Amino acid sequence: MKHGIFHLGLAVTLTLTGCNINIGGSDDDENQGTSGKATQYLVEIASATEGIGAREASTEQEVRAGNWIYDKLTGFGYDVTVQPFSYQQNGMMLSSKNYIIEKKGKIDKTIILAAHYDSTGSEHDSLGATDNGAGLAAAISLAEQLKGKSLPYNVRILLPGAEENGLNGSLHYVKQALKTGELENVIGMINYDTIGGGDIVYVHAAHSDYDEYDGICKKLSLDKTDYSAATTMRDAMLEASIAVKGESGKFVVHPAFPGYPEGETGSWSDHAGFACAGIPIAYVEATNFNINGKGGYDGYSQTTHPDTWDCYETWTASACDRKTETQWGRIWHTGYDRLEKLEELFPGRVNEQLNNNVAIALELLTNEKYIKTAP
Ligand SMILES: [Zn+2]
Numbered sequence: 001m002k003h004g005i006f007h008l009g010l011a012v013t014l015t016l017t018g019c020n021i022n023i024g025g026s027d028d029d030e031n032q033g034t035s036g037k038a039t040q041y042l043v044e045i046a047s048a049t050e051g052i053g054a055r056e057a058s059t060e061q062e063v064r065a066g067n068w069i070y071d072k073l074t075g076f077g078y079d080v081t082v083q084p085f086s087y088q089q090n091g092m093m094l095s096s097k098n099y100i101i102e103k104k105g106k107i108d109k110t111i112i113l114a115a116h117y118d119s120t121g122s123e124h125d126s127l128g129a130t131d132n133g134a135g136l137a138a139a140i141s142l143a144e145q146l147k148g149k150s151l152p153y154n155v156r157i158l159l160p161g162a163e164e165n166g167l168n169g170s171l172h173y174v175k176q177a178l179k180t181g182e183l184e185n186v187i188g189m190i191n192y193d194t195i196g197g198g199d200i201v202y203v204h205a206a207h208s209d210y211d212e213y214d215g216i217c218k219k220l221s222l223d224k225t226d227y228s229a230a231t232t233m234r235d236a237m238l239e240a241s242i243a244v245k246g247e248s249g250k251f252v253v254h255p256a257f258p259g260y261p262e263g264e265t266g267s268w269s270d271h272a273g274f275a276c277a278g279i280p281i282a283y284v285e286a287t288n289f290n291i292n293g294k295g296g297y298d299g300y301s302q303t304t305h306p307d308t309w310d311c312y313e314t315w316t317a318s319a320c321d322r323k324t325e326t327q328w329g330r331i332w333h334t335g336y337d338r339l340e341k342l343e344e345l346f347p348g349r350v351n352e353q354l355n356n357n358v359a360i361a362l363e364l365l366t367n368e369k370y371i372k373t374a375p
Pocket of ligand 1: 131132163193194269339
């Protein structure tokens with residue numbers, strides 16, 4: 001993500017190494033609570049020394065991350081659907097892959113959970129630890145833990161490539177799924193994109209103003225009549241977060257700001273195509289809507305931590321000098337999106353947010369009661 005700032009990764013010849021990346025982790029299977037091995041997986045994904053590191057769309061590093069996903073999921077015993085796709089970028093044809101698994105539930109209705117695996121901002125030293133290493137680590141840990149559980153609904157986990165340069169993987173997935181009919185029994189979609197790092201973990205629904213999504217929906221040849229801004233998935237996630245973390249630790253639904261009605265979000269991440277296709281979405285992201293950032297109260301500034309600002313002014317919740325500020329409290333796509341940097345700024349925060357997210361999604365996906373109105 002997000003806000004249409006798409007960086008073009010280096011186009012490289014894609015070579016499938018087929019390697020089995022095994023880094024840093026031990027093979028012990030001791031129970032690590034509901035969060036499973038998410039913390040370990042995050043290191044394997046986002047550490048440049050012990051893991052993969054930066055994973056710019058359609059680069060060899062993205063391929064490496066894809067192979068890591070494939071090895072993990074097949075290792076858990078899943079049949080993995082690999083969905084290759086190509087897309088145009090600045091006159092070039094680039095390629096990437098989506099990875100998909102599904103575990104059947106008692107009722108033939110499906111919840112999709114998606115987490116893109118590419119990263120961006122490597123030119124600013126970002127390793128994509130939270131955007132979206134954390135979302136991917138959570139999704140892989142969930143896949144592992146769901147394997148042994150009986151589920152009320154089918155759970156489909158989609159790991160799209162090439163999100164950062166135009167939602168390419170998820171849009172390809174939705175386009176294909178509309179043709180094959182595999183979205184017909186889908187009752188909701190959860191988008192895990194940057195679920196850690198920022199000051200507050202939010203859950204959003206799609207925007208009540210269709211125009212905010214029109215540009216994306218047009219790419220799928222969909223229009224207003226297909227679109228859904230239903231809040232059922234957001235509300236279900238909120239309820240599940242209360243069940244797991246209580247009122248004090250629940251997800252936050254952001255208050256209304258100009259351009260962003262309460263609890264609603266824009267079309268800049270992988271949930272957008274699903275909302276266009278009429279599916280209720282819940283988008284989890286860690287940021288800080290209380291900051292009056294470069295573009296106003298838009299959730300693009302993620303933290304008040306002074307290190308991430310040239311100068312942050314508490315009483316205005318903004319930059320001391322809006323004209324000269326260069327950082328704006330951003331973690332995503334910057335040199336702060338690295339595990340060691342995040343640990344220095346916020347000791348323990350990312351792991352806690354990661355583990356909470358895994359526990360909350362596990363609660364939602366293993367209990368029938370949270371989805372109030374299945375269409
Ligand atoms: Zn992202």
